[in-house]
Amino acid sequence: MSTFFTAAHYDGQKAVKRAVEVEVMGPQFYVVENAWRSGPFAFADVAYVTKQGDADVYGLAGHDGWRLILSGPIPADLSAMLPAPRKYGGWVDRLGLGKAAIAFALTSAAAVAVVLFSPQWLAPLIPDSVDDSLGDALVGDFGGRFCHTPAGDAALQKLVASLDDAPQDLRVEVANIDMLNAVALPGGNVILFDGLLKQARSPDEVAGVLAHEIGHVRERHVMQALLRQMGLAVVLGGVDGNSGALVNNMLAMSYSRDAEAEADAYAMQALGSANISPVGTASFFDRLSQLDGSAGVVKDNAGITGYLSSHPLSASRKDAFEKSIVKGKNYKPALTPTEWTELKTMCAQDREAKSGLGFDFN
Amino acid sequence: MLAAKDMGESMNDEQLQPHSAFRFHGSWQEFARIAFPNLLLTIVTLGIYRFWATTREREYLWGKTEFIDERLEWTGRGMELFIGFIMVFVLIGLPFIVIQLVSQGLIFQGVPVLAGLLTFAMFLSLFYLTGVAYFRALRYRLSRTYWRGIRGGSDDPGFQYGLSYNWKWIVGWLPIFLMVPWAMISLWNDRWNAMSFGPHRFSATAQWTPLMKRYLLFYLVPFLIFVGAVIFGISMAASGGAPAAMGGAGMAIGGILAIVAVLIFYIMLPLAALAFYSKYFRLAVGGLRLHTLEFAFRARSVDWVLFFLANMAIIICTLGIGYIFMPYRNWKFFVEHMEAYGEINIDELTQSQTVVEKHGEGLLDAFDVGAI
Known part of the structure; x- marks a missing residue:
């Protein structure tokens, strides 16, 4: 028993069109x-x-270019034998556009959430050896830019030891680069730039910045940021270049703001237990805020500009450090005047340290 | 035998055969029903759906394109494009991220020369892969385009083309960019000469010399404006009417002239570029043959200018949403100006024996150089 249907047909071997019966x-x-x-x-x-x-x-299947073209409504007998039409593609057709869109949105939100929150738990699981070798690969001897003098090293060591209970895991160095900055890198590396030492008016100011960077190391912010960046790059890899980068940067920035606040809190605590006054750090941020212009911002509106920068506004950080001053506490200077001079002039004294950034070829 | 359009036709015969061998039957309303769901799905999947979105758009555009008496058919799959993208990400993206980290580390450690070499090598290999990508994207598109059950393709993997792409562009740039038209035409010919449809190989024999006049026009616009400004300034000074001498009014005139010069620069330069590209595309397509078929592209510079102005107007007036209609607009412009002459023997047009890759144009997608 056989049934016939009319259709157009290409056999995929030749371009000849046939009017056939199925x-x-x-x-x-x-x-x-x-x-x-x-x-x-x-x-x-x-x-x-x-x-x-x-x-x-x-x-x-298996016949390149073979086509059966059925016009108009397909008879029920035949349509029961044929595969269903495809509109959007597998999953969307099965669920319907609305439900599929909701399901995709939830999955995407979950993926982003995992990438954003998991580094906090994943970072401590990364073995120290990985962290250390990453730090060594990145920093090395910093192109010979680290400054060393016996007295300066001793002063720096004293400062670190007063701020941290396990200074042996940390590698704090002064780099002969004239920038007002300090960085925390993987493997417990903290680099103070010489420009910062020159600008600082007291060892207490340097102690505050150093405690902040040690805070980044102890809170494992560097590894968290690395993991988060890698995760976002994968999750947002499907988004077109520019918008993906924008979303990525905004997410990363809001997290780095949290990290900065955490590092500040750590720094205040470390200064407190080292008996170093936070006044110096506060006045340091006060001077910085004159530079970045945030001092002029009315406090109620500070949220907007503060949100856009990766660091909390210097002015608001100054307030936070001022509030952490304990009245009547007997603070002592972070370093003696001699130690402070040795540290401040370490790069000037060390003739072997190369200067500048890595970009000049001399 | 199917006649595409006779070669020797004059304009008067147009009434007899009013349309080109290529006809487009789509409408933007129909396309909107594809483009808007595509946009929604692309957003909620953080962009991953875009491979399937592209595929649906092409299915529609190809299916609405008639060549002589039968519609084209796009058989590419979203999954193929997705696999292509993943391959590029794993084979090229990840190694490059590592190289970048290493070279940053090298700068930190004070070996900037080595870091520079590494970055240069990375740039060179990207340059090479861009050429390969252009080739493979064309090959992929032909192998997924069917007409009367017959497809195109190429057996050349395009690695050799990548090298030609490099040296020809370098030769094009070296004599202060004067050989760019030669590089463009010569590479177009290289690409198409490696392609085939059914049993027939394409032959691309476009000439580059007729392109030079338009290129020099584009090339010289900045110089002409500069020379014009200098001559104007000298004549002003010579006639004793230097702007400064005229006080405030003179300053105002000087300011207006400066604005006019900038406007001329920003309007003339794109116009000259379009005039050049229009000629390039006409020459390139005009040099293309497939067995007994010859091709032509009829859009003149004016058509291109109007096309771009309309695109800009659409995007601006819709606050950017109109951007999703650009694939439709591009394809329509392309098909409506394509023309083919000659005859095809349907019995001779047998299936292509070229290889079919299972992955799409991932490279091209990754380098963001997608054509139509």
Whole structure:
């Protein structure tokens, strides 16, 4: 018993179009044009290709270019044997556009959430050896830019030891670079730039900045940021370049703001237990705020500009450090005047330390 | 035999055969029903759906394009483009991130020369891969384009083309960019000469010398404006009417002139660039043959200018949403100006025996140099 349907057909061998009849025999069928007959083919091998006008176009597995073009409504007997039309692609067609969109949105939100929050728990699980070798690879001897004198090193060591209980895991160095900055890098590396030492008016100011960077190390912020950046790069890898980078930067920035606040809190505590006054750090941020212009911002509006910069506004940090002053506490200077002079002039004294950034080729 | 359009036709015969061998039947309303769901799905999947979105758009655009008497068919799959993207990410993206980290570390450690060499090597290999990407994208698109059940393709993997791409562009740039038209045409020919459709190989024999006049026009616009400004200034000074001598009014005139000069620069330069590109595309397509078929692209500079102005107007007036219609606009512009002459023997047009790669144009996608 066989049924016939009319259709257009390309056999995929030649570009000749045939007006054929589809002869259905159970799970198989032939295509027939007058005396020309091709088949049998299995319905199981038929794949939906596309819709062309009011016609549905089907292909056949293993037959390149083989096409069966059925115009108009397909008879129920035949349509039961043929694969369903495809519109958006597998999952969306199965769920429907609305439900699929909601499901995708939830999955995306979950993926972003995992990437944002997991580094906090993952970072401590990264073995110290990995952290150390990453630090060594990044920092090394910093191109010979680290300054050393016996007295300066001793002063720096004293400062570190007063701020941290386990100074042996830390590697604090002074780099002969004239920038008002300090950085925390993987492997417990902290680098103070000589420009910062020159600008500082007291050892207490340097102690505050150093405690802040040690805070980054102890809170494992560097490894967290690395993991988060890598995760975001993967998750947002599908987004077009510019918008992806924008979202990435905004997310990363809001996290670095949290990290800065955490490091500040750590610094205040460390200064407190070292008996070093936070006044110096506060006045240091006060001078910085004159530089970045945030002193002029009305406090109620500070949220907007503060949100856009990766560091909290210097002015608000100054307030925080001022508030951490304990009245009547007997603070002592972080270093003696001699030690402070030795540290401040370490780079000037060390003739072997190279200067400047790595970009000049001399 | 199917006649595309006779070669020797004059303009008067147009009434007899009013349309080109290529006809476009799409409408932007229909396209909107694809483009808006695409936008939604692309956003909620953080961009991953865009491979399937591209595929749906191409299915529609190809299916609405008629060549002689039958529609084209796009058989590429979103998954292929996705796999291509993942391959590029793993094979090229990740190694490059590592190289960048290493070279940053090298700068930190005071070996900037080594870091510079590493960065240069990275740049060179990207340059090479861009060429390979252009080639493979064209190959991929031809292998997924069917007409009457027959597809195109190429057996050349494009690695050799990547080298040609490098040396020809370098030769194009070296004589103060004067050989750029030669590089463009010569690479177009290289690319298309490696492609085929059905059993027939494309032949691309476009000439680059007719392109030089337009190129020099584009090349010289900045100089002409500069020379014009200098001559104007000298004549002003010679006639004793230097702007400064005229006080406030003179300053105002000077300011207006400066603005006019800047406007001329920003309007003339894109216009000259479009005039050049229009000629390039006409020459390139005009040099293309497939067995007994010849091709032509009829858009003149004016058409290109109007096309770009309309695109800009659409994007601005819709506050950017109109951007999702650009694939539709580009394809429509392309098809409506394409023309083919000659005849095809349908019995001779047999299936292509070229290899079919299972991955899409990931490279091109990654380098953001997608064409149409």
